[in-house]
Amino acid sequence: MAGTKRSKRFEVLENRPVHLDGFIGEWIEVGLYAMGSPQDPKPSIRIESGKVVEMDGKVRADFSMIEQFVADYAINVKNAPEAMAKSEVEIARMLVDINVPRPECIRIFTALTPAKIARVMDSMNIVEMMMAMQKMRCRQTPANQAHVTSAKDHPVMLAADAAEATYRGFKEIETTVGVVRYAPFNALALLVGGQVGRRGTLSQDALEEAFELQVGMRGLTHYAETVSVYGTESVFVDGDDTPWSKSFLASAYASRGLKMRFTSGTGSEVQMGAAEGKSMLYLETLCVMVTKGAGVQGLQNGSISCIGVPGAVPSGIRAVAAENLITMCLDLEVASGSDQTFTHSDQRRTARTIPQLFAGTDWIFSGYSSTPNYDNMFAGSNWDIEDMDDYLALQRDFKIDGGMRPVKEEDVIAVRNKAARAIQAVFAELGFPPITDEEVEACTYANGSKDIGDRNIPEDLKAAERLMKDGITGVDIAKALAKRGFRDVAESLILMMRQRVAGDYLQTSSWVASDGTVYSAVNDPNTYAGPGTGYKMSDERWEEIKSIPWAIRAEDI
Amino acid sequence: MQINPELLEKIVAEVLAELESADGPKSAAVATAAPEKVAGVVLVEKGAAARGTDPKEIVLAISPAFGTTFKTTIIGLPLASVLRQVFAGAEEEGIHIRVIRVYHTADVAFMAHYAARISGSGIGIGILSRGTSVIHQRDLAPLSNLELFPQSPVIDLPTFRAIGKNAAKYAKGESPTPVPTNNDPMARPRYQGLAALLHNKEASFQDRSKAPQELSVSFE
Numbered sequence: 001m002a003g004t005k006r007s008k009r010f011e012v013l014e015n016r017p018v019h020l021d022g023f024i025g026e027w028i029e030v031g032l033y034a035m036g037s038p039q040d041p042k043p044s045i046r047i048e049s050g051k052v053v054e055m056d057g058k059v060r061a062d063f064s065m066i067e068q069f070v071a072d073y074a075i076n077v078k079n080a081p082e083a084m085a086k087s088e089v090e091i092a093r094m095l096v097d098i099n100v101p102r103p104e105c106i107r108i109f110t111a112l113t114p115a116k117i118a119r120v121m122d123s124m125n126i127v128e129m130m131m132a133m134q135k136m137r138c139r140q141t142p143a144n145q146a147h148v149t150s151a152k153d154h155p156v157m158l159a160a161d162a163a164e165a166t167y168r169g170f171k172e173i174e175t176t177v178g179v180v181r182y183a184p185f186n187a188l189a190l191l192v193g194g195q196v197g198r199r200g201t202l203s204q205d206a207l208e209e210a211f212e213l214q215v216g217m218r219g220l221t222h223y224a225e226t227v228s229v230y231g232t233e234s235v236f237v238d239g240d241d242t243p244w245s246k247s248f249l250a251s252a253y254a255s256r257g258l259k260m261r262f263t264s265g266t267g268s269e270v271q272m273g274a275a276e277g278k279s280m281l282y283l284e285t286l287c288v289m290v291t292k293g294a295g296v297q298g299l300q301n302g303s304i305s306c307i308g309v310p311g312a313v314p315s316g317i318r319a320v321a322a323e324n325l326i327t328m329c330l331d332l333e334v335a336s337g338s339d340q341t342f343t344h345s346d347q348r349r350t351a352r353t354i355p356q357l358f359a360g361t362d363w364i365f366s367g368y369s370s371t372p373n374y375d376n377m378f379a380g381s382n383w384d385i386e387d388m389d390d391y392l393a394l395q396r397d398f399k400i401d402g403g404m405r406p407v408k409e410e411d412v413i414a415v416r417n418k419a420a421r422a423i424q425a426v427f428a429e430l431g432f433p434p435i436t437d438e439e440v441e442a443c444t445y446a447n448g449s450k451d452i453g454d455r456n457i458p459e460d461l462k463a464a465e466r467l468m469k470d471g472i473t474g475v476d477i478a479k480a481l482a483k484r485g486f487r488d489v490a491e492s493l494i495l496m497m498r499q500r501v502a503g504d505y506l507q508t509s510s511w512v513a514s515d516g517t518v519y520s521a522v523n524d525p526n527t528y529a530g531p532g533t534g535y536k537m538s539d540e541r542w543e544e545i546k547s548i549p550w551a552i553r554a555e556d557i
Numbered sequence: 558m559q560i561n562p563e564l565l566e567k568i569v570a571e572v573l574a575e576l577e578s579a580d581g582p583k584s585a586a587v588a589t590a591a592p593e594k595v596a597g598v599v600l601v602e603k604g605a606a607a608r609g610t611d612p613k614e615i616v617l618a619i620s621p622a623f624g625t626t627f628k629t630t631i632i633g634l635p636l637a638s639v640l641r642q643v644f645a646g647a648e649e650e651g652i653h654i655r656v657i658r659v660y661h662t663a664d665v666a667f668m669a670h671y672a673a674r675i676s677g678s679g680i681g682i683g684i685l686s687r688g689t690s691v692i693h694q695r696d697l698a699p700l701s702n703l704e705l706f707p708q709s710p711v712i713d714l715p716t717f718r719a720i721g722k723n724a725a726k727y728a729k730g731e732s733p734t735p736v737p738t739n740n741d742p743m744a745r746p747r748y749q750g751l752a753a754l755l756h757n758k759e760a761s762f763q764d765r766s767k768a769p770q771e772l773s774v775s776f777e
Contacts, residue, residue: 020743022750030757151740178738180702208701238664240699271753273663273760308749343746373742379708380742458732 017344024312031275031283034266034310034319036122040282043116045084047077056115064233066286069243070114073293074330079111088119095124095132095329098530102135109329110292114285117329121281121322126355129321133359135528136328138521139509140535142360144403145335146170146370148190149377153182155189155427155460156420156435156443157452162193163419164412165370166201168388169404171511174225174367176206176377183207184467185460187220191477192426193419195492200512202259202496202505206378209249216258219474219497222505223259225300225335225366229290230264231283234274247294257500259510261298261333262291266319267309280310281319285326292330297508299327300366302337302356305378311342311352321355328361333509333521335366341373341380349382357394357402360535362509364402372448385447395545401537406548417444425484426477432463598637599775600624606657606769609677613652615728617643617682618659618672618769621762630688631709631748631755634717639684641776642714646721652678652728654721656774659683660767663760666700669693671769678728682720687755688712692724703727704735710748711739 013019026033033039046054052071053060063071076083083091091108094100109117124132146165150157158175165173173194175186187205194201205215206226215221229246230236236243246262253260264287266280275283284301291299303310303320310316320337327334336356343349356364368391369381376384383391388404395402420443424435433456442452474497482490495516499505505512507520528534537545609616617640624636640656647654655676659668665683669691672681679695680703688709691702704723706712719736726733 021746022748024750024754027754027757032753032757151738178740179735180705208698210698211701238662238667267753271749271756273757273763306749306753308745309753311746312750312753341742341745342749344743374740376742377738377740379740379745384742457734461732 017346018348020344021342021348022308022312026313029277030273031270031278031280032309032313033279034313034316035118035279035281035322037277037279037282039277040118040279041115043084043113043119045075045080045113047080050077052077052080056113065242066231066233066236066290069293070286070289074110074289075113076111079107083108083111084113084116088116088123091120092123092128095136095325096128098135101529102526105136105329106331110331114282114289117289117326118279118282118285121326124322126318126321129318129325130355130359132325133321133328133355133361134534135526136325137359137361137526138328138331138333139362139519140524140526140528141519142364142401142403142535143171143362143511144169144365145172145174145363145367146365147339147367147376147378147381148173148175148193148370149177149186149375150371150449151178151375151377152449152452152454153178153186154443154449154452154455155185156423156439157446157449158186158189159193159196159419159423160416160443160446161371162190162201162203163197163415166194166197167412167415168197168370168407170368170370171198171200171403172202172204172223172363172367173370174204174206178377179457179461180207181461182464183211184215184220184464187215188426188467188477189423191220191474191493192422192481192489195489195496196419196422197415199492199495199514200516202512213249213252214468216253217256218472219493219500220477222496222499223261224253225261226263227260228263228268229287230269231278231286232269232274232276234276235269235272238272238274243290243294246290250294250296254506257503257506259505260296261300261335262287262294262296263300263304264288264291265301265304265306265337266316266323267303267306271306271309280316281322284319284323288323288326288330288332291327291332296332297506298333298335298362300335300337300363301327302339302366304337304366305340307337307340307342307382317352320352324356324361331508333362335363336361338365338383339367339381340378341382352382358398358400360401374450375448389548389550392545392548396548399537399542399545401535401541401545405544408549413444420444422481422486422489425486426480429480429484430467430472430476432467433459597635597777598624598640599777600656600658601773601775602658602770603773604771606675606771608675609655611677613728614655614677615647615652615680615682615724616672616676617654617656617684618668619656619772620663620665620668620685620759621658621660621764622759623658623684623686626762627686627755627759630686630712631752632688634688634714636686637776638714639688639717640774642717643682643684643721644774646718646723647725649722650725650729652725654682656772657769658772659769660762660764661769663756663763665689665691666693666702669702670697670699673697680724680728682724685709686759687752690717690720692720692727694727706736708739708741708744709752710744711741
């Protein structure tokens with residue numbers, strides 16, 4: 001454009017944040033295509049003696065290991081002829097028809113092939129998908145998960161942020177690391193801080209899979225989520241994995257009484273250069289079905305860390321809503337992402353969250369950054385703590401339950417301080433590098449890691465290694481807390497360890513209340529069947545949502 | 558709908574040209590180290606990469622199209638400068654770097670883990686053309702690592718030098734303070750789509766049946 005006279009209007013538009021986003025055109029051959037690619041397989045099924053011998057135009061002998069797994073474990077062959085005989089539009093209409101109950105939709109969906117499911121989604125518009133989500137999510141009451149991370153992997157800050165996050169209403173919290181060897185300390189900080197903020201919090205450490213299982217078995221985390229599955233064989237193989245090895249890992253968690261879900265998402269295969277020319281949603285459908293076939297209770301999807309890819313192509317954010325919906329339609333818990341940054345535009349990032357937030361999902365965010373985004377070690381979340389009052393306003397504007405509650409500054413300061421002191425006590429008792437009173441003070445009042453000092457990282461890393469080598473478990477942490485005057489926090493840790501033995505929180509879409517009661521799709525099933533049914537906000541909860549502290553009240557004037 | 562592959566090739570070429578242009582990235586939060594004007598580098602294959610025994614070496618694995626099709630990282634840092642910085646960082650610690658080109662995978666974790674396994678010191682580095690890097694150790698699981706630099710748009714030349722230096726320190730049995738992690742939450746919105754495009758391009762040079770090749774490296 002150099003040399004030509006420019007329109008001032010266009011210059012203004014080009015300087016808007018949305019122009020910093022990377023938009024790219026579709027590229028069918030490599031699968032840079034959101035949904036409904038002309039290269040996606042056409043739906044078909046042939047069953048002989050109770051076995052799928054042809055699926056989506058491919059005979060059994062030609063199945064990839066993923067297709068074989070899906071055909072053998074994720075399709076109800078008894079119902080398949082009936083389900084596959086229905087047209088895509090017919091099935092899509094079942095989802096939005098209030099007269100078709102959820103269990104009937106599940107019965108049909110669990111008997112469809114991947115190509116058929118992908119096509120049903122492509123026949124729906126975004127509002128229809130939202131209507132379907134409202135009915136199809138498996139737990140009636142929505143909940144929320146937070147990221148709790150630190151650019152400095154600062155254990156005191158992590159404990160304080162974990163406490164604040166759970167106090168604000170996040171029922172699950174998840175961490176990851178800047179430096180991988182800090183991982184045991186991050187798990188420890190969330191374990192302690194999470195229970196300080198709200199007894200019953202589920203916490204996890206998103207890391208290498210073997211390590212995740214190890215800290216879970218040690219009682220340092222309560223669940224796992226970062227067990228990734230993929231839609232093409234080559235990506236699976238690159239990770240030295242198969243659907244069977246992932247199933248084995250899943251049963252390792254179940255055998256130890258630990259909650260877990262798989263993770264997948266549109267865009268991961270093409271991001272890794274191995275989409276084999278299929279659309280992102282078609283490949284994601286395979287992932288959801290692998291999860292179902294493995295017998296896992298739930299799935300985190302919604303593109304997750306690859307959101308920049310569907311976010312860059314046409315209809316990509318619609319595909320992300322569709323993948324969440326598929327998970328619900330297969331009767332799995334959905335942790336619906338809404339998490340990672342994909343845009344510089346405030347309009348785009350809000351709009352991206354509307355389907356999941358307004359319709360409600362099991363875990364609307366997985367997760368919402370409970371820290372400023374510069375501390376978010378999942379490379380930034382679509383919403384962060386600095387957006388929290390906007391979020392509370394949205395709950396209030398639309399009378400929706402987004403899982404969060406307004407809080408008072410003095411209460412947040414108190415829980416942060418208690419969590420910081422509790423982790424200080426644990427470090428002292430276990431002989432880890434000391435946490436000073438100054439660090440406790442700084443982390444109590446800080447917004448992010450820029451407001452606090454640095455730890456002696458090599459010393460912390462040595463101690464974190466010792467935590468693993470010495471076989472320190474959740475029981476040791478509880479003992480340390482009790483000994484140093486944090487008996488209530490110690491009791492919370494023990495309450496959570498008892499959950500492993502009871503096993504109730506292995507049920508689909510569970511969370512644990514402060515009295516130890518487990519809520520899940522079993523005792524809180526979604527009963528939506530049109531206006532006047534389904535989740536109804538209690539008067540108490542509505543009062544809570546209404547009461548944002550900064551609203552002007554008539555009686556005060 | 559028909560997509561013309563030639564047109565797409567052209568788009569990729571244009572995107573790459575744009576990245577190499579003097580303007581550099583517009584996003585202020587992203588590393589903006591001015592591309593250092595260094596001469597190029599000559600990479601010559603010398604046959605299959607062998608297991609080393611020298612405890613004073615670390616092995617650096619580069620991806621299939623590093624320095625051939627791709628000349629710069631995702632933010633336009635010349636790959637010759639990248640190599641030069643990593644080499645310099647290691648040399649400061651008295652450790653030398655052996656370079657291999659990996660063809661069988663373009664997954665940086667597996668590249669680096671392979672490098673670590675054939676490295677005399679047991680320490681390996683992996684670097685993708687777009688800049689994504691990892692420091693690995695022989696005894697770790699492939700998807701674990703000593704230090705990971707997952708966000709290619711925030712890796713600047715001083716960081717590459719620090720990666721070389723820290724890898725060398727690990728090779729000497731030290732426990733260095735990890736290279737400070739840059740985190741730009743807005744790198745994904747700007748670059749992930751492009752990263753997918755670049756990775757598909759890089760992956761097209763992958764050859765699952767070809768063993769890693771030893772490279773001689775001479776800076777011009």
